[in-house]
Amino acid sequence: MQQLTGKVAIVTGASSGIGYQTALLFARHGAKLVVTARRQQELEALAGQIRSGGGVAIAVAGDVRDEQLAQRLVQIAVERFGGLDIAFNNAGAMGPSAPLAEVALNEWNETLATNLTSAFLGAKYQIPAMTARGGGSLIFTSTFVGYTAGMPGMGAYAASKAGIIGLTQVIAAEHGAQGIRANALLPGGTDTAMGRAATSAPGAREFVEGLHALKRLAAPEEIARSALYLASGASSFVTGTALLVDGGVSINRT
Ligand code: NAP
Numbered sequence: 001m002q003q004l005t006g007k008v009a010i011v012t013g014a015s016s017g018i019g020y021q022t023a024l025l026f027a028r029h030g031a032k033l034v035v036t037a038r039r040q041q042e043l044e045a046l047a048g049q050i051r052s053g054g055g056v057a058i059a060v061a062g063d064v065r066d067e068q069l070a071q072r073l074v075q076i077a078v079e080r081f082g083g084l085d086i087a088f089n090n091a092g093a094m095g096p097s098a099p100l101a102e103v104a105l106n107e108w109n110e111t112l113a114t115n116l117t118s119a120f121l122g123a124k125y126q127i128p129a130m131t132a133r134g135g136g137s138l139i140f141t142s143t144f145v146g147y148t149a150g151m152p153g154m155g156a157y158a159a160s161k162a163g164i165i166g167l168t169q170v171i172a173a174e175h176g177a178q179g180i181r182a183n184a185l186l187p188g189g190t191d192t193a194m195g196r197a198a199t200s201a202p203g204a205r206e207f208v209e210g211l212h213a214l215k216r217l218a219a220p221e222e223i224a225r226s227a228l229y230l231a232s233g234a235s236s237f238v239t240g241t242a243l244l245v246d247g248g249v250s251i252n253r254t
Helices: 017-028 040-052 067-081 105-133 155-178 193-198 204-211 220-231
Strands: 008-012 032-037 056-061 086-089 136-141 180-187 242-245
Touching: 008 017, 008 067, 008 105, 017 032, 017 040, 017 056, 017 086, 017 193, 017 220, 032 040, 032 067, 040 056, 056 067, 067 105, 086 105, 086 220, 105 136, 105 155, 105 180, 136 155, 136 220, 155 180, 180 220, 220 242
Parallel strands: 008 032, 008 086, 032 056, 086 136, 136 180, 180 242
Antiparallel strands: none
């Protein structure tokens, strides 16, 4: 059964990995999509794949650090599809991989801008459109890093992603009465370009897999299914949560 029939969704970070798979899944469930990331060719390929499967998608290339992009994505959803119901604010970057005392201010600022300020900018324009629609679902991709685990060398990333959880709680409290839900999705290690880059050193992949109770990384499709849950009516009483989808990395001690 299609779970998003008649819904309109924005997906950021849609050119690869979790965002790409989530856009495909949302489209298969009947949502009309506005997809975005910087790499235009990959986005066009995604939109083409959605259309060839009978779905509807508009690709808009841009940088999530740009406030005008945030505004434009919502405008396109409203003008072309009549409104906005779902926003998967998923774009993100690892930032510097270094002990905190060696992180330069500009690297810190860039990471916060890409991972956290982008979430604020997205929500700033998505909330009024959802209010006009009588409700909606905002989903933000966070991580277990900085929430259940302090991982050395990931200070800027952890701070930006933990900030998303606080932002999510405030949005949920501010806009619940308008039928708007806001949730953070916290994947464990996931087999995407980012996941592979983080585990590229010799032996690192086996080490990171071993940190998870399930002894493997997630496939991006598995994270997409949880995004679908948070986007759909199946999670109608779920708001303000930090939903771990982490293969047990947060509880594992073996
Ligand atoms: P990915 O394949 O590298 O995807 C990252 C996406 O973010 C790409 O589509 C990228 O598109 C986009 N992006 C990055 N910076 C951007 C910017 N400034 N403006 C616009 N788009 C930007 O990695 P992924 O694993 O799917 O990552 C998706 C989300 O999951 C991220 O927020 C990440 O932090 C989170 N996450 C990942 C893991 C993991 O192990 N992989 C675990 C927990 C959480 P362009 O390069 O085309 O702009």
